[in-house]
Amino acid sequence: MSPADTPQARGERRKRSDARRNAQTLLDAAAAVFARAGIDAPVRDIAAEAGVGMGTVYRHFPTRPDLVVAVFRHQVDALAATPAGASGENPENPYEALRSWVARFTDFLVTKHGLPEALHSDQAGLESLHAEFVDRLVPVLDRLLRACVDAGRIRADVRPLDLMIAIGNLCIGADTFPGYRARHMVDVLLAGLLHHAPAPTDADRPRTPTAP
Amino acid sequence: MSPADTPQARGERRKRSDARRNAQTLLDAAAAVFARAGIDAPVRDIAAEAGVGMGTVYRHFPTRPDLVVAVFRHQVDALAATPAGASGENPENPYEALRSWVARFTDFLVTKHGLPEALHSDQAGLESLHAEFVDRLVPVLDRLLRACVDAGRIRADVRPLDLMIAIGNLCIGADTFPGYRARHMVDVLLAGLLHHAPAPTDADRPRTPTAP
DNA sequence: CGAATATATGGAGCAATGCTCCGCTTGGCA
DNA sequence: TGCCAAGCGGAGCATTGCTCCATATATTCG
Numbered sequence: 001m002s003p004a005d006t007p008q009a010r011g012e013r014r015k016r017s018d019a020r021r022n023a024q025t026l027l028d029a030a031a032a033v034f035a036r037a038g039i040d041a042p043v044r045d046i047a048a049e050a051g052v053g054m055g056t057v058y059r060h061f062p063t064r065p066d067l068v069v070a071v072f073r074h075q076v077d078a079l080a081a082t083p084a085g086a087s088g089e090n091p092e093n094p095y096e097a098l099r100s101w102v103a104r105f106t107d108f109l110v111t112k113h114g115l116p117e118a119l120h121s122d123q124a125g126l127e128s129l130h131a132e133f134v135d136r137l138v139p140v141l142d143r144l145l146r147a148c149v150d151a152g153r154i155r156a157d158v159r160p161l162d163l164m165i166a167i168g169n170l171c172i173g174a175d176t177f178p179g180y181r182a183r184h185m186v187d188v189l190l191a192g193l194l195h196h197a198p199a200p201t202d203a204d205r206p207r208t209p210t211a212p
Numbered sequence: 213m214s215p216a217d218t219p220q221a222r223g224e225r226r227k228r229s230d231a232r233r234n235a236q237t238l239l240d241a242a243a244a245v246f247a248r249a250g251i252d253a254p255v256r257d258i259a260a261e262a263g264v265g266m267g268t269v270y271r272h273f274p275t276r277p278d279l280v281v282a283v284f285r286h287q288v289d290a291l292a293a294t295p296a297g298a299s300g301e302n303p304e305n306p307y308e309a310l311r312s313w314v315a316r317f318t319d320f321l322v323t324k325h326g327l328p329e330a331l332h333s334d335q336a337g338l339e340s341l342h343a344e345f346v347d348r349l350v351p352v353l354d355r356l357l358r359a360c361v362d363a364g365r366i367r368a369d370v371r372p373l374d375l376m377i378a379i380g381n382l383c384i385g386a387d388t389f390p391g392y393r394a395r396h397m398v399d400v401l402l403a404g405l406l407h408h409a410p411a412p413t414d415a416d417r418p419r420t421p422t423a424p
Numbered sequence: 425c426g427a428a429t430a431t432a433t434g435g436a437g438c439a440a441t442g443c444t445c446c447g448c449t450t451g452g453c454a
Numbered sequence: 455t456g457c458c459a460a461g462c463g464g465a466g467c468a469t470t471g472c473t474c475c476a477t478a479t480a481t482t483c484g
Binding site for chain 4: 425426427428429430431432433434435436437438439440441442443444445446447448449450451452453454
Protein backbone atom coordinates (compact mmCIF):
# COMPACT_ATOMS: atom_id res chain seq x y z
CA MET A 1 0.00 0.00 0.00
CA SER A 2 2.91 2.34 -0.56
CA PRO A 3 2.10 5.60 -2.35
CA ALA A 4 3.89 4.27 -5.42
CA ASP A 5 1.03 1.83 -5.83
CA THR A 6 -1.52 4.49 -6.70
CA PRO A 7 -2.59 4.49 -10.34
CA GLN A 8 -1.37 8.03 -10.96
CA ALA A 9 2.10 7.22 -9.76
CA ARG A 10 2.28 4.35 -12.22
CA GLY A 11 1.53 6.70 -15.10
CA GLU A 12 -2.00 5.38 -15.52
CA ARG A 13 -4.77 7.85 -16.16
CA ARG A 14 -6.74 8.69 -13.05
CA LYS A 15 -10.17 7.12 -13.07
CA ARG A 16 -13.10 9.30 -13.85
CA SER A 17 -14.80 10.83 -10.86
CA ASP A 18 -18.08 9.00 -11.37
CA ALA A 19 -16.19 5.74 -11.63
CA ARG A 20 -14.40 6.36 -8.34
CA ARG A 21 -17.66 7.32 -6.70
CA ASN A 22 -19.41 4.22 -7.99
CA ALA A 23 -16.61 1.93 -6.86
CA GLN A 24 -16.95 3.20 -3.30
CA THR A 25 -20.76 3.07 -3.48
CA LEU A 26 -20.51 -0.54 -4.59
CA LEU A 27 -18.15 -1.45 -1.77
CA ASP A 28 -20.55 0.06 0.76
CA ALA A 29 -23.57 -1.55 -0.84
CA ALA A 30 -21.85 -4.93 -0.96
CA ALA A 31 -20.85 -4.69 2.69
CA ALA A 32 -24.44 -3.87 3.60
CA VAL A 33 -25.94 -6.66 1.51
CA PHE A 34 -23.37 -9.20 2.73
CA ALA A 35 -24.16 -8.32 6.32
CA ARG A 36 -27.88 -8.59 5.69
CA ALA A 37 -28.16 -11.55 3.34
CA GLY A 38 -24.84 -13.32 3.71
CA ILE A 39 -21.90 -13.55 1.39
CA ASP A 40 -23.81 -15.52 -1.20
CA ALA A 41 -26.17 -12.67 -1.96
CA PRO A 42 -26.86 -12.32 -5.70
CA VAL A 43 -24.84 -9.74 -7.58
CA ARG A 44 -28.10 -8.28 -8.85
CA ASP A 45 -29.08 -7.40 -5.31
CA ILE A 46 -25.84 -5.57 -4.74
CA ALA A 47 -26.22 -3.64 -7.98
CA ALA A 48 -29.74 -2.69 -6.95
CA GLU A 49 -28.62 -1.65 -3.47
CA ALA A 50 -25.99 0.58 -5.02
CA GLY A 51 -28.42 1.89 -7.60
CA VAL A 52 -26.25 0.88 -10.55
CA GLY A 53 -26.51 -1.67 -13.36
CA MET A 54 -24.96 -5.09 -13.54
CA GLY A 55 -22.40 -3.87 -16.04
CA THR A 56 -21.08 -1.35 -13.54
CA VAL A 57 -20.54 -3.99 -10.90
CA TYR A 58 -18.58 -6.19 -13.26
CA ARG A 59 -16.60 -3.26 -14.63
CA HIS A 60 -15.23 -2.52 -11.18
CA PHE A 61 -15.02 -6.07 -9.89
CA PRO A 62 -14.52 -8.50 -12.77
CA THR A 63 -15.84 -11.48 -10.80
CA ARG A 64 -18.01 -11.92 -7.79
CA PRO A 65 -15.16 -13.08 -5.58
CA ASP A 66 -13.19 -9.95 -6.44
CA LEU A 67 -15.97 -7.96 -4.83
CA VAL A 68 -15.93 -10.17 -1.76
CA VAL A 69 -12.18 -9.85 -1.46
CA ALA A 70 -12.35 -6.08 -1.80
CA VAL A 71 -14.99 -5.80 0.88
CA PHE A 72 -12.97 -7.74 3.43
CA ARG A 73 -9.50 -6.65 2.47
CA HIS A 74 -9.04 -3.92 5.02
CA GLN A 75 -10.29 -6.14 7.81
CA VAL A 76 -7.74 -8.74 6.81
CA ASP A 77 -5.14 -5.99 6.78
CA ALA A 78 -5.99 -5.15 10.37
CA LEU A 79 -5.60 -8.78 11.36
CA ALA A 80 -2.31 -8.99 9.53
CA ALA A 81 -0.98 -5.82 11.12
CA THR A 82 -1.68 -6.47 14.81
CA PRO A 83 0.49 -9.41 15.66
CA ALA A 84 3.62 -7.33 15.66
CA GLY A 85 1.99 -5.50 18.55
CA ALA A 86 0.40 -8.54 20.11
CA SER A 87 3.46 -10.71 20.15
CA GLY A 88 5.41 -7.73 21.41
CA GLU A 89 3.01 -7.26 24.25
CA ASN A 90 4.01 -10.36 26.11
CA PRO A 91 7.06 -11.91 24.55
CA GLU A 92 7.46 -13.92 27.73
CA ASN A 93 4.18 -15.74 27.12
CA PRO A 94 4.07 -16.59 23.43
CA TYR A 95 1.23 -19.09 23.88
CA GLU A 96 -1.05 -16.40 25.24
CA ALA A 97 -0.05 -14.17 22.33
CA LEU A 98 -1.07 -16.95 19.97
CA ARG A 99 -4.33 -17.52 21.79
CA SER A 100 -5.22 -13.88 21.80
CA TRP A 101 -4.57 -13.42 18.09
CA VAL A 102 -6.46 -16.56 17.21
CA ALA A 103 -9.38 -15.31 19.27
CA ARG A 104 -9.50 -12.13 17.19
CA PHE A 105 -9.25 -14.13 13.99
CA THR A 106 -12.06 -16.38 15.15
CA ASP A 107 -14.24 -13.43 16.05
CA PHE A 108 -13.74 -11.99 12.61
CA LEU A 109 -14.73 -15.21 10.89
CA VAL A 110 -17.68 -16.02 13.09
CA THR A 111 -19.30 -12.63 12.62
CA LYS A 112 -19.20 -12.74 8.83
CA HIS A 113 -22.09 -14.80 7.57
CA GLY A 114 -20.81 -17.32 5.11
CA LEU A 115 -17.22 -16.13 5.00
CA PRO A 116 -15.66 -19.31 6.36
CA GLU A 117 -17.75 -21.34 3.95
CA ALA A 118 -16.73 -19.10 1.07
CA LEU A 119 -13.07 -19.72 1.81
CA HIS A 120 -13.60 -23.28 0.65
CA SER A 121 -16.08 -22.79 -2.12
CA ASP A 122 -14.81 -24.34 -5.30
CA GLN A 123 -16.47 -21.65 -7.34
CA ALA A 124 -13.97 -20.43 -9.90
CA GLY A 125 -12.22 -17.32 -8.70
CA LEU A 126 -12.93 -17.79 -5.05
CA GLU A 127 -9.42 -19.09 -4.68
CA SER A 128 -8.32 -15.47 -4.68
CA LEU A 129 -10.18 -14.99 -1.44
CA HIS A 130 -8.39 -17.96 -0.01
CA ALA A 131 -5.10 -16.70 -1.38
CA GLU A 132 -5.66 -13.32 0.23
CA PHE A 133 -6.10 -14.94 3.61
CA VAL A 134 -3.15 -17.25 3.17
CA ASP A 135 -0.78 -14.58 1.93
CA ARG A 136 -1.61 -12.11 4.65
CA LEU A 137 -2.20 -14.28 7.67
CA VAL A 138 0.07 -17.31 7.34
CA PRO A 139 3.19 -15.22 8.01
CA VAL A 140 1.55 -13.90 11.15
CA LEU A 141 0.71 -17.36 12.39
CA ASP A 142 4.18 -18.50 11.47
CA ARG A 143 5.74 -15.93 13.79
CA LEU A 144 3.33 -16.70 16.62
CA LEU A 145 3.81 -20.45 16.31
CA ARG A 146 7.57 -20.23 16.04
CA ALA A 147 7.73 -18.19 19.23
CA CYS A 148 5.76 -20.90 21.03
CA VAL A 149 7.92 -23.68 19.69
CA ASP A 150 11.10 -21.83 20.59
CA ALA A 151 9.79 -21.41 24.10
CA GLY A 152 9.12 -25.14 24.22
CA ARG A 153 5.44 -24.64 24.83
CA ILE A 154 3.93 -26.46 21.86
CA ARG A 155 4.55 -29.33 19.49
CA ALA A 156 6.52 -28.52 16.36
CA ASP A 157 4.62 -30.64 13.87
CA VAL A 158 1.86 -28.18 13.02
CA ARG A 159 2.48 -25.82 10.16
CA PRO A 160 0.98 -22.33 10.05
CA LEU A 161 -1.03 -23.14 6.93
CA ASP A 162 -2.53 -26.21 8.56
CA LEU A 163 -3.53 -24.21 11.59
CA MET A 164 -4.99 -21.33 9.61
CA ILE A 165 -7.17 -23.57 7.49
CA ALA A 166 -8.17 -25.62 10.50
CA ILE A 167 -9.29 -22.54 12.41
CA GLY A 168 -11.19 -21.25 9.43
CA ASN A 169 -12.85 -24.63 9.05
CA LEU A 170 -13.85 -24.85 12.67
CA CYS A 171 -15.72 -21.57 12.30
CA ILE A 172 -17.92 -22.94 9.55
CA GLY A 173 -21.50 -23.30 10.65
CA ALA A 174 -21.00 -21.12 13.70
CA ASP A 175 -23.89 -18.89 12.70
CA THR A 176 -26.09 -21.47 11.02
CA PHE A 177 -25.93 -24.50 13.25
CA PRO A 178 -27.53 -23.76 16.61
CA GLY A 179 -25.78 -26.10 19.01
CA TYR A 180 -22.28 -25.77 17.60
CA ARG A 181 -19.73 -23.79 19.63
CA ALA A 182 -17.06 -22.86 17.13
CA ARG A 183 -15.00 -20.74 19.52
CA HIS A 184 -14.86 -23.55 22.02
CA MET A 185 -13.61 -26.02 19.46
CA VAL A 186 -10.92 -23.60 18.34
CA ASP A 187 -9.87 -23.50 21.96
CA VAL A 188 -9.71 -27.27 22.12
CA LEU A 189 -7.62 -27.30 18.97
CA LEU A 190 -5.16 -24.84 20.47
CA ALA A 191 -4.99 -26.94 23.61
CA GLY A 192 -4.02 -29.82 21.35
CA LEU A 193 -0.92 -27.91 20.37
CA LEU A 194 0.47 -27.99 23.90
CA HIS A 195 2.82 -30.76 24.91
CA HIS A 196 1.33 -33.61 26.87
CA ALA A 197 3.05 -36.47 28.60
CA PRO A 198 1.97 -39.25 26.20
CA ALA A 199 2.39 -38.28 22.59
CA PRO A 200 -0.82 -39.69 21.16
CA THR A 201 0.49 -39.57 17.62
CA ASP A 202 2.58 -42.67 18.24
CA ALA A 203 -0.09 -44.66 19.94
CA ASP A 204 -2.07 -45.45 16.83
CA ARG A 205 0.82 -47.03 15.01
CA PRO A 206 2.12 -49.90 17.09
CA ARG A 207 4.99 -50.72 14.74
CA THR A 208 6.01 -53.49 17.05
CA PRO A 209 3.11 -55.32 18.64
CA THR A 210 3.31 -54.67 22.34
CA ALA A 211 5.38 -57.56 23.57
CA PRO A 212 3.57 -59.78 26.07
CA MET B 213 -35.09 -51.13 9.24
CA SER B 214 -37.36 -53.75 10.75
CA PRO B 215 -39.27 -55.93 8.27
CA ALA B 216 -42.44 -54.07 9.23
CA ASP B 217 -41.02 -51.07 7.46
CA THR B 218 -41.21 -52.60 4.01
CA PRO B 219 -43.89 -51.11 1.76
CA GLN B 220 -45.72 -54.40 1.34
CA ALA B 221 -46.05 -54.91 5.06
CA ARG B 222 -47.64 -51.50 5.39
CA GLY B 223 -50.30 -52.47 2.89
CA GLU B 224 -48.82 -50.27 0.17
CA ARG B 225 -48.67 -51.62 -3.31
CA ARG B 226 -45.28 -52.94 -4.28
CA LYS B 227 -43.46 -50.65 -6.67
CA ARG B 228 -43.42 -51.56 -10.30
CA SER B 229 -40.45 -53.64 -11.35
CA ASP B 230 -39.05 -51.06 -13.72
CA ALA B 231 -39.31 -48.46 -10.99
CA ARG B 232 -37.31 -50.59 -8.58
CA ARG B 233 -34.73 -51.29 -11.23
CA ASN B 234 -34.40 -47.61 -12.08
CA ALA B 235 -34.05 -46.62 -8.46
CA GLN B 236 -31.07 -48.94 -8.08
CA THR B 237 -29.62 -47.86 -11.41
CA LEU B 238 -29.85 -44.26 -10.26
CA LEU B 239 -28.16 -45.00 -6.96
CA ASP B 240 -25.28 -46.68 -8.77
CA ALA B 241 -25.05 -43.92 -11.36
CA ALA B 242 -25.08 -41.24 -8.67
CA ALA B 243 -22.34 -42.99 -6.72
CA ALA B 244 -20.24 -43.18 -9.88
CA VAL B 245 -20.80 -39.56 -10.84
CA PHE B 246 -20.21 -38.32 -7.29
CA ALA B 247 -16.94 -40.19 -7.16
CA ARG B 248 -15.88 -38.83 -10.52
CA ALA B 249 -17.14 -35.26 -10.46
CA GLY B 250 -17.78 -34.58 -6.78
CA ILE B 251 -20.99 -34.29 -4.86
CA ASP B 252 -22.03 -31.11 -6.64
CA ALA B 253 -22.37 -32.84 -9.98
CA PRO B 254 -25.47 -31.66 -11.89
CA VAL B 255 -28.54 -33.85 -11.65
CA ARG B 256 -28.65 -33.90 -15.45
CA ASP B 257 -25.32 -35.70 -15.49
CA ILE B 258 -26.59 -38.36 -13.13
CA ALA B 259 -29.71 -38.86 -15.21
CA ALA B 260 -27.56 -39.23 -18.31
CA GLU B 261 -25.21 -41.67 -16.58
CA ALA B 262 -28.20 -43.77 -15.58
CA GLY B 263 -29.73 -43.46 -19.04
CA VAL B 264 -33.01 -42.03 -17.72
CA GLY B 265 -34.78 -38.69 -17.92
CA MET B 266 -34.82 -35.90 -15.38
CA GLY B 267 -38.35 -36.75 -14.38
CA THR B 268 -37.29 -40.23 -13.33
CA VAL B 269 -34.60 -38.92 -11.05
CA TYR B 270 -36.98 -36.58 -9.29
CA ARG B 271 -39.68 -39.22 -9.05
CA HIS B 272 -37.38 -41.44 -7.01
CA PHE B 273 -35.52 -38.73 -5.14
CA PRO B 274 -37.70 -35.65 -4.74
CA THR B 275 -34.74 -33.34 -4.17
CA ARG B 276 -31.08 -33.45 -4.95
CA PRO B 277 -30.06 -33.88 -1.30
CA ASP B 278 -32.35 -36.88 -1.02
CA LEU B 279 -30.24 -38.57 -3.64
CA VAL B 280 -27.04 -37.67 -1.84
CA VAL B 281 -28.40 -38.97 1.44
CA ALA B 282 -29.52 -42.20 -0.19
CA VAL B 283 -26.11 -42.78 -1.74
CA PHE B 284 -24.27 -42.42 1.54
CA ARG B 285 -26.79 -43.90 3.91
CA HIS B 286 -25.39 -47.38 4.13
CA GLN B 287 -21.89 -46.06 4.67
CA VAL B 288 -23.18 -43.98 7.55
CA ASP B 289 -24.92 -47.08 8.84
CA ALA B 290 -21.62 -48.91 8.89
CA LEU B 291 -20.03 -46.10 10.84
CA ALA B 292 -22.92 -46.06 13.27
CA ALA B 293 -22.83 -49.80 13.77
CA THR B 294 -19.14 -50.39 14.52
CA PRO B 295 -18.57 -48.58 17.76
CA ALA B 296 -20.36 -51.22 19.74
CA GLY B 297 -17.58 -53.51 18.53
CA ALA B 298 -14.84 -50.93 18.70
CA SER B 299 -15.54 -49.73 22.19
CA GLY B 300 -15.93 -53.33 23.25
CA GLU B 301 -12.56 -54.22 21.85
CA ASN B 302 -10.57 -52.31 24.40
CA PRO B 303 -12.78 -51.09 27.20
CA GLU B 304 -9.66 -50.52 29.22
CA ASN B 305 -8.42 -47.87 26.78
CA PRO B 306 -11.40 -45.73 25.87
CA TYR B 307 -9.26 -42.97 24.41
CA GLU B 308 -7.79 -45.33 21.85
CA ALA B 309 -11.29 -46.53 21.04
CA LEU B 310 -12.28 -42.92 20.42
CA ARG B 311 -9.23 -42.27 18.30
CA SER B 312 -9.74 -45.34 16.21
CA TRP B 313 -13.38 -44.59 15.50
CA VAL B 314 -12.63 -40.97 14.68
CA ALA B 315 -9.94 -42.13 12.30
CA ARG B 316 -12.50 -44.21 10.42
CA PHE B 317 -14.94 -41.32 10.37
CA THR B 318 -12.22 -39.04 9.05
CA ASP B 319 -11.26 -41.49 6.35
CA PHE B 320 -14.84 -41.68 5.23
CA LEU B 321 -15.17 -37.91 4.97
CA VAL B 322 -11.85 -37.26 3.33
CA THR B 323 -12.41 -39.75 0.56
CA LYS B 324 -15.78 -38.32 -0.48
CA HIS B 325 -15.20 -35.30 -2.67
CA GLY B 326 -17.29 -32.46 -1.40
CA LEU B 327 -19.14 -34.38 1.29
CA PRO B 328 -17.82 -32.37 4.24
CA GLU B 329 -18.62 -29.16 2.41
CA ALA B 330 -22.09 -30.41 1.60
CA LEU B 331 -22.78 -31.01 5.28
CA HIS B 332 -22.76 -27.25 5.74
CA SER B 333 -24.31 -26.11 2.52
CA ASP B 334 -27.27 -23.91 3.22
CA GLN B 335 -29.04 -25.22 0.15
CA ALA B 336 -32.60 -26.02 1.11
CA GLY B 337 -32.99 -29.69 1.86
CA LEU B 338 -29.35 -30.39 2.55
CA GLU B 339 -30.16 -30.18 6.24
CA SER B 340 -31.47 -33.71 5.92
CA LEU B 341 -27.95 -34.85 5.10
CA HIS B 342 -26.71 -33.11 8.18
CA ALA B 343 -29.57 -34.54 10.22
CA GLU B 344 -28.73 -38.02 9.01
CA PHE B 345 -25.17 -37.65 10.25
CA VAL B 346 -26.20 -36.13 13.54
CA ASP B 347 -28.89 -38.68 14.29
CA ARG B 348 -26.75 -41.68 13.51
CA LEU B 349 -23.32 -40.64 14.71
CA VAL B 350 -23.79 -38.35 17.68
CA PRO B 351 -24.98 -41.23 19.89
CA VAL B 352 -21.85 -43.15 18.95
CA LEU B 353 -19.58 -40.27 19.83
CA ASP B 354 -21.51 -39.76 23.02
CA ARG B 355 -20.73 -43.28 24.17
CA LEU B 356 -17.06 -43.03 23.18
CA LEU B 357 -16.63 -39.65 24.87
CA ARG B 358 -18.43 -40.67 28.02
CA ALA B 359 -16.18 -43.68 28.40
CA CYS B 360 -13.13 -41.41 28.18
CA VAL B 361 -14.53 -38.94 30.67
CA ASP B 362 -15.46 -41.71 33.09
CA ALA B 363 -11.94 -43.03 32.84
CA GLY B 364 -10.65 -39.56 33.65
CA ARG B 365 -8.77 -39.31 30.39
CA ILE B 366 -10.31 -36.24 28.80
CA ARG B 367 -11.98 -32.96 29.65
CA ALA B 368 -15.72 -33.05 30.15
CA ASP B 369 -16.63 -29.78 28.48
CA VAL B 370 -16.87 -31.02 24.90
CA ARG B 371 -20.23 -32.27 23.73
CA PRO B 372 -20.57 -35.02 21.12
CA LEU B 373 -22.30 -32.67 18.68
CA ASP B 374 -19.52 -30.11 18.96
CA LEU B 375 -16.93 -32.77 18.30
CA MET B 376 -18.77 -34.30 15.38
CA ILE B 377 -19.22 -31.00 13.60
CA ALA B 378 -15.66 -29.98 14.38
CA ILE B 379 -14.26 -33.17 12.87
CA GLY B 380 -16.46 -32.79 9.80
CA ASN B 381 -15.30 -29.22 9.44
CA LEU B 382 -11.63 -30.08 9.76
CA CYS B 383 -12.00 -32.45 6.82
CA ILE B 384 -13.20 -29.69 4.53
CA GLY B 385 -10.70 -28.90 1.83
CA ALA B 386 -8.76 -32.08 2.43
CA ASP B 387 -8.99 -33.03 -1.21
CA THR B 388 -8.96 -29.58 -2.76
CA PHE B 389 -6.32 -27.67 -0.86
CA PRO B 390 -2.90 -29.17 -1.50
CA GLY B 391 -0.93 -28.33 1.63
CA TYR B 392 -3.66 -29.00 4.15
CA ARG B 393 -3.39 -32.11 6.31
CA ALA B 394 -6.89 -32.70 7.57
CA ARG B 395 -6.14 -35.96 9.35
CA HIS B 396 -3.31 -34.38 11.24
CA MET B 397 -5.47 -31.51 12.45
CA VAL B 398 -8.13 -33.95 13.61
CA ASP B 399 -5.38 -35.61 15.60
CA VAL B 400 -4.40 -32.29 17.15
CA LEU B 401 -8.02 -31.65 18.04
CA LEU B 402 -8.28 -35.00 19.78
CA ALA B 403 -5.06 -34.27 21.65
CA GLY B 404 -6.75 -31.10 22.85
CA LEU B 405 -9.34 -33.24 24.61
CA LEU B 406 -6.76 -34.78 26.92
CA HIS B 407 -6.11 -33.26 30.29
CA HIS B 408 -3.01 -31.13 30.55
CA ALA B 409 -1.39 -29.70 33.64
CA PRO B 410 -2.36 -26.08 32.94
CA ALA B 411 -5.96 -25.89 31.84
CA PRO B 412 -5.75 -23.25 29.17
CA THR B 413 -9.48 -22.67 29.27
CA ASP B 414 -9.15 -20.86 32.56
CA ALA B 415 -6.19 -18.78 31.59
CA ASP B 416 -8.14 -16.40 29.42
CA ARG B 417 -10.69 -15.57 32.06
CA PRO B 418 -8.92 -14.48 35.18
CA ARG B 419 -12.12 -14.04 37.22
CA THR B 420 -10.07 -13.17 40.26
CA PRO B 421 -6.74 -11.60 39.45
CA THR B 422 -4.20 -14.15 40.61
CA ALA B 423 -3.74 -13.23 44.23
CA PRO B 424 -0.17 -12.22 45.01
C1' DC C 425 -54.88 -63.65 -23.95
C1' DG C 426 -56.28 -58.91 -24.25
C1' DA C 427 -58.19 -54.77 -22.36
C1' DA C 428 -58.18 -51.49 -18.49
C1' DT C 429 -55.77 -48.73 -15.38
C1' DA C 430 -52.60 -47.15 -12.19
C1' DT C 431 -47.85 -46.27 -12.41
C1' DA C 432 -43.67 -44.66 -14.45
C1' DT C 433 -41.05 -42.10 -17.88
C1' DG C 434 -38.70 -38.39 -20.58
C1' DG C 435 -37.57 -34.07 -21.72
C1' DA C 436 -39.25 -29.39 -22.68
C1' DG C 437 -39.67 -25.56 -19.90
C1' DC C 438 -39.40 -22.31 -15.67
C1' DA C 439 -36.74 -19.64 -12.29
C1' DA C 440 -32.57 -18.12 -10.24
C1' DT C 441 -28.02 -16.47 -10.85
C1' DG C 442 -23.17 -15.50 -12.57
C1' DC C 443 -21.45 -13.12 -16.28
C1' DT C 444 -21.09 -10.81 -21.24
C1' DC C 445 -22.12 -7.57 -24.79
C1' DC C 446 -23.02 -3.40 -26.87
C1' DG C 447 -25.46 0.90 -27.84
C1' DC C 448 -26.09 5.06 -25.14
C1' DT C 449 -24.40 8.69 -21.74
C1' DT C 450 -21.18 11.72 -19.66
C1' DG C 451 -16.97 13.62 -17.36
C1' DG C 452 -12.83 16.01 -18.56
C1' DC C 453 -9.95 18.31 -21.68
C1' DA C 454 -8.85 21.62 -25.47
C1' DT D 455 -18.47 24.72 -26.47
C1' DG D 456 -17.50 20.36 -28.66
C1' DC D 457 -15.19 16.01 -28.88
C1' DC D 458 -14.47 11.28 -27.39
C1' DA D 459 -12.66 7.79 -24.49
C1' DA D 460 -14.28 6.11 -20.19
C1' DG D 461 -18.13 4.63 -18.04
C1' DC D 462 -22.88 2.88 -17.69
C1' DG D 463 -27.26 0.03 -17.87
C1' DG D 464 -29.71 -3.81 -18.59
C1' DA D 465 -31.15 -7.26 -22.04
C1' DG D 466 -29.59 -11.62 -22.83
C1' DC D 467 -26.75 -16.15 -22.54
C1' DA D 468 -25.44 -20.37 -20.01
C1' DT D 469 -25.92 -23.32 -16.23
C1' DT D 470 -28.55 -25.84 -12.96
C1' DG D 471 -32.29 -27.32 -9.66
C1' DC D 472 -36.85 -28.58 -10.21
C1' DT D 473 -41.89 -29.01 -12.37
C1' DC D 474 -45.33 -30.57 -15.58
C1' DC D 475 -47.77 -33.48 -18.51
C1' DA D 476 -48.40 -36.18 -22.71
C1' DT D 477 -46.86 -40.67 -23.67
C1' DA D 478 -45.49 -45.42 -22.63
C1' DT D 479 -45.68 -49.60 -19.94
C1' DA D 480 -46.12 -53.03 -16.04
C1' DT D 481 -49.73 -55.29 -13.69
C1' DT D 482 -54.17 -57.01 -12.96
C1' DC D 483 -58.61 -58.74 -14.03
C1' DG D 484 -62.15 -60.85 -16.93
